[in-house]
Amino acid sequence: MKLIIDTDPGIDDAMAIAYAAAAPEIDLIGLTTVFGNTHVHQSSRNARYLVDKLGLAVPVAQGAPFAHGEDDHSPSEHVHGPEGFGDLTEIPEIGQNHDLSAAAFLVEMARQHPGELVVCAVGPLTNIADAMALDPEFASNLKRLAIMGGAVYCPGNITEHAEANIYHDALAADAVFSAPPETVLVGLDVTLKTLYKSADFEDLALRSPDMGAFLRDISRFYLKFYKEIGGLEGCGLHDSTAVIACTHDHMFDSVQTGLKVATEGKAIGATVPDETRPPVWVCRDVDGAGVVDLFTARVASLP
Template identity: 80%
Template sequence: MKLIIDTDPGIDDAMAIAYAAAAPEIDLIGLTTVFGNTHVHQSSRNARFLLDKLGLAAPVAEGASYALGQSHHTPSEHVHGPEGFGDITEIPEIGTNHDLSAAEFLVETARRHKGEVVVCAVGPLTNIALAMQLDPEFSRNISRLVVMGGAVYCPGNVNHHAEANIYHDARAADIVFATPPETVLVGLDVTLKTLYETADFEALAERSRDMGGFLRDISRFYLKFYKEVGGLEGCGLHDSTAVIACTHEPMFDMVETGLSVVTEGPEFGATRPDPSRPSVRVCRNVDGAGVVHLFTERVASLP
């Protein structure tokens, strides 16, 4: 399966990219970057660093710096650290970005591999909305869109109403859900059922000294946040769960519903069922233990 991950690395993004690199079902043909956990130039640098560390030659196309109509973004330093990788702050600049912007790269790659490309968006949906606006055929050219975002049937994580990826560009998300391609939404309804604990990271590092050790090291900052803010003993495999949904749909229970996103007022960023809109498949439940096991086994195969 040809996969593009639209990403804002980010600790859980790094985990998802490592999983995609290790999964035999996945041909990772590119990363597109967006603001979110970091500023977009940090996202791109981190993406290129991860690909180099994984020994992959996939291109990195840089995308949106801000939400649609905005000119400022404040990264989630309290969650992911000042450079996106927890306490690790010295991250080298390796290689260069693709000549095309993220939206252009998405459109051109989907056109070149019509019906073959799955796009997994694990950050704000700005690049996806821009690609849809750039080429009306984009939604039909991709095989499907898998989104890590939303809290449709459960509380949010930015506030009671909203999940972070949707909240950071609610207008872009609403554009995507208004006329979506074939879409699977992997939100907090399931990703908080895939907790990865300190002992899991330690065991992973024992089996995968380089990549597993790196993920363990950057996770300490992330795990501390989960403990202090949520009282949880682990972190959700948010982005990795979305990548796993690209190839292992039977592990998920889904319902079909249209979606809209609140774009103003006190519930800004909330993702709501909307029967007037085209249906997407929303994950309601997951084999959480199975996802954790699959993630570990795949990533443990890396050096």
């Protein structure tokens, strides 16, 4: 399966990219970057660092720096650290970004691989909305869009109504859901059922002494946030679960519904069922233990 991950690395993004690199059923053909957990230039630097660390020959195309209608962004430093990788703050600049913007790269890859390309968006949906606006055929050229985002049948995490990725560009998200490609939404309804605990990271580091140890080390900051803010003894495999949904949909229970996104007011960023919209698949349950085991098994195969 040909895959592009649209990403804002980010600790859980790094985990998802490592999973995709290790999964034999995934042909990772590129990363596109967006603002979110970090500023977009940090997202791109972190993505290129991960590509190098994983020994991948895939391009990184830089995308949107801000949400639609905005000209500033405040990253989630309290969740992912000042540079996106927890306590790791010295991250080298390796390589260069692709000549095309993220949206243009997405459009071009979808044209080159019509009906084959899956895009997994694990940050704000700005690049996806921009690609849809750039090429009216982009959505139909995709095989599927998988989105880590939303809280349709459960509370949000950045507000009581909204999940962070949707909240950070509600306008873009609503545009995507107004005329979506074949789409699966992997939101908080399922990702908080995939807790990855400190002991899991330690086991991963033993089995994968380079990449596994790197993920363990950067995760300590993330686990502390989950413990202090949510009282949880682990972090959700948010982005990795969305990547896993691209190839292991049998591990998920889903329903079809149209969605709209609140774009103003107290509920901004809320993902609300709307039967007047084209239907998307919304994951409502997951084999959480199975996802955790699959993640570990795949990433443990890395050096």
